[in-house]
Amino acid sequence: MSDTQTLFALxxxxxxxxxxxGISAAGADPALMAHTPSADAEILAYGRPVRAPVVPVSPSGCPTPAVVTRAARERVDFESVVVDAGLAEPTGAPTVDVGAAPGGDVRDPEPVPDAGGIFADARRFGADLPAERLVLAETIPGGTTTAMGVLAALGERRAVSSSLPENPLELKREVVDEGLDASGLARGxxxxxxxxxxxxxxxPVLAAVSGLAVGALEAGTDVLLAGGTQLATAGALVRHAGLTADLELATTSFVAADDSADVRAxxxxxxxxxxxxxxxxxxxxxxxAxxxxxxxxxKEGVGMGGALALADEAGVGMDSIRDAITAVYDRVTGEAAP
Amino acid sequence: MSDTQTLFALxxxxxxxxxxxGISAAGADPALMAHTPSADAEILAYGRPVRAPVVPVSPSGCPTPAVVTRAARERVDFESVVVDAGLAEPTGAPTVDVGAAPGGDVRDPEPVPDAGGIFADARRFGADLPAERLVLAETIPGGTTTAMGVLAALGERRAVSSSLPENPLELKREVVDEGLDASGLARGxxxxxxxxxxxxxxxPVLAAVSGLAVGALEAGTDVLLAGGTQLATAGALVRHAGLTADLELATTSFVAADDSADVRAxxxxxxxxxxxxxxxxxxxxxxxAxxxxxxxxxKEGVGMGGALALADEAGVGMDSIRDAITAVYDRVTGEAAP
Structure with a gap:
């Protein structure tokens, strides 16, 4: 470690x-889901939950992709930072503040009243960060639905992926249509x-991610969007902000195989x-796991696809990553035992 | 990096x-001094200031000890975290929140109204941190004077060190006496x-450091207090909280040679x-530098003495640390140029 080469920002x-x-599987139940981003941040930073009361799992018990991202970090040793883009619960992970509060329901007229302020703050921070390459990742339950909402408002194709095996696309579209109505908006x-x-x-995560990306690109920093359709939506926001600089998206084979999402298009x-x-x-x-x-x-989340891509670039084989996943999984679930 | 062995908490x-x-030299002038802790946190985290508008220097131009601590971190590669114990200005470094606001003047009756809440929050966090050894450091201009205030209230010897070559001990004692009067307190x-x-x-830094130390010690984590008389004061607070566990203090030869302080006693x-x-x-x-x-x-600050002790334990020679200091100094001051 000396001057930072690659910085992974969650x-x-x-x-x-x-x-x-029925919208999200990013937590065992709705009350626990509010802790998922805080716990994900802790797993990335420390390798286990610290203040968060739970290890995030889906209702069927699938552990959070933070386990995979942390496993990659333990083998590749990239630096990481967590940006608080409106956490609903406390986290023991150190966070950078961009003035964000938790977002409202997409069916409200204005779910992120201070989107402009968050974007501006994140943009300055993205420009100032001393990294040659900024990797951007997200953790926000319900985030594919709000991503679909943004895609609809921008007039982009509104296919998004899901943390559920069966993507509730119809439900998401109904919710987004209700949001467009409430906001008095037509598609595009x-x-x-x-x-x-x-x-x-x-x-608020989309406001911060797109601000960070715009600021970093303007400062000449390479940007890798680490994720699936939510990060692709952040990429669309960067394009709608008028930036044409090169921009990478790295996602998992699980998102790429999800025909309901079509991340390639x-x-x-x-x-x-x-x-x-x-x-x-x-x-x-x-x-x-x-x-x-x-x-x-x-399928994806907490920058899993990007973290795997960093491992690949560093020449760390996927067999080594799988071994690390079992170690992190054992540590994390051992901590979770009563 | 896997499970954290040593965690350095600033x-x-x-x-x-x-x-x-006349109280502090932790900034070129009083207005810039308010940015010193925020900049120190950034130098520790990233190796240079990010959001802070300045590189902290004393009025005569001596660079912040954060340069030395970062240099040690670049050679030893210990993990670090910044705890926000009442920052007055924004920082680009990721921080952990313990509910602290900036402290008032020690001459006020109650300069840290929520000391109990900060202590309790830090204690929980100290107990939960996944480290085998917690190294605790401080950055707070004016902190030796408030340390003297606490030592007086506890009835301990009230000799403290200074960031100035000539320790303004008489001034500090007058200020502390005024504080005792305002708080209606006798010494001890x-x-x-x-x-x-x-x-x-x-x-608020003393509230957080002592809380972190108490929580960590109660959880069986080793604690190293990294600093001079302020950290020794935190040690006194731990003792007055009734804990008798082993507790280390690591400071620099510059503090140890300061007869006005007598850190050994x-x-x-x-x-x-x-x-x-x-x-x-x-x-x-x-x-x-x-x-x-x-x-x-x-003389000390930002855990400089403790960071040097970690280097020493890791077998990193002081010649290597001095080389790293010149590299960090050049990077940091290069960034500061217009």
Missing amino acids: VAGATETAAID GLAGQPTDAVRQMGD LASENDLALTVTDPGFDARDDHP MAAYLAGEA | VAGATETAAID GLAGQPTDAVRQMGD LASENDLALTVTDPGFDARDDHP MAAYLAGEA
Whole structure:
């Protein structure tokens, strides 16, 4: 470690949209889901939950992708930072403040009233960060629905992925249509107005991620968007802000295989260079964490696809990552025992 | 990096006491001094200031000891975290929140109204941190004066060190006497009541450091207090909280050589195992950063003595640390150029 080469920034926040029944699997139940971003931040920073009362799991028990990202970090040793983009619960992870509060329901007229302020603060921070390459990741339950809301407001294709094996796309579209109505918007009504699109149809994480990306790109820093359709939406926001600089998107094979999302089209339509990483979980289909991904759960999140791409670039084999996943999983679930 | 072995926690905050003319050299002038803890946190985290508008220097130009601590971190690669114990200005470093606001003037009746809450929050966090050894450091201009205030309230010897070559001890004693009067206290009036002593005579950093130490010790984590008389005061607070566990204090040879402070007596009276580390700056007395320390400036801060002790334990020679200091100094001051 000396001057920072690659900095992995996890942008963590909340949206009330997650409380809509059937929208998200990012927590065992709605009350615990509010702790998921705080716990994810701790797992990334420390390798286990610290203040958060739970290890985030889906209702069926699939552990958070933070386990995979932390495993990659333990093998690649990249530096990380957590940005508080509206956390709903306290976290023991150190966080950078961008003035964000938890977001409201996308069906409200204005779920992120201060989207412009968050974007501006994040943009300054992105420009100032001493990194040659900034990797941007998210953790926000309900975030694919707000991403769909933003895509609709921008007039982009509104296909998004899901942490559920069966993507509740119909429900998401109904929710987004209700949000457009509440905001008095037609589809595409906010093309070229990215912060307004987030303010009326998004979540605070999208405001911060797009601000960080714009600031970093303007400062000449390389940016890797680490995630699936939410990060692709952040890429669309960057494009609607008028930036044409090179921009990478790295996601998992699980998102890429999700036909309901079509991340490839979303990437190509927004000029994002897509990398798809396959962690080879079929080689360990007896392990509860990896088997759940093979069954279609979680798919991505906490920058999992980007972290795997960093491991790949560093020449760390996926067999080594899988070993690290089992170690982190054992540590994390051991801590969770009563 | 896997599970954290040693975690270096920088506890950063503010006290209005620093604004008293002649009290502190932790900034080029009083307005810039308010940014010193925020900048120190950034230098520790990133190796240079990010959001803070300045590189902290004394009025004569001595750079902040954060340069030395960061240099040690670049050679030893220990993990670090910043605790926001009442920062007065924004920082780009990620911080952990313990509910602290900047402290008032020690001459006020109650400069840290929520000392009990900060202590309790820090204690929980100290107990939960996944480290085998917690190293605690401070950055708070004016902090030796509030330390003296707390020592007076506890009835301990009230000799403290200074970031100035000539320790303004008489001024500090007058200020502390005024504080005791304002709080209606006699010397020793709050022996055995550590959080009350901080509430009436201290600063929010002392509340957080002592809480972190107590929580960590109660959880069986080793604690190293990294600093001079302020950290020794935190050690006294731990003792007045009734804990008798082993507790280390590591400081620099510059503090140990300061007869006005007598850190050895303060350590021994509070049963703190003292380590004194000499970075051998006389071998580089042509370098502006190191020459200033030889002339009696700064002496300690940002855990400098503890960071040097970690380097020593890791077998990293002081010649290597001095080389790293020149590299960090060049990077930091290069950034500061217009």
